[in-house]
Amino acid sequence: MYVGRxxxxxxxxxxxxxxxxxxxxFHHSFQQVVPYLNVEGQALHRDIIKEIERRGGLKRxxxxxxxxxxxxxx
Numbered sequence: 001m002y003v004g005r006x007x008x009x010x011x012x013x014x015x016x017x018x019x020x021x022x023x024x025x026f027h028h029s030f031q032q033v034v035p036y037l038n039v040e041g042q043a044l045h046r047d048i049i050k051e052i053e054r055r056g057g058l059k060r061x062x063x064x065x066x067x068x069x070x071x072x073x074x
Contacts, residue, residue, distance in 0.1 A: 011044075015051040023048055024058050 002025050010018060010026075030037065030045040037045065052058055 015047055016054075018051065020055070020058055023052050023055075027052060 004019070004022050004025065007026065010022060015023075027045070027048050030041070030048065033041075034045070
């Protein structure tokens, strides 16, 4: 279950201020409904993808005994 800021709050801030977990969660959510998105939804999804790419992807660079290399949004 996602625990974090909701879309209403996030839309009022720059994508550069979103956490990796928020980008990962909403990217995954939008992927599930791509065929049903209107123009605004498609633009928002594109912006999320651009921010993920700007950050170099969503992989953690180092794993340790408490964290793997995947960003977890649950």
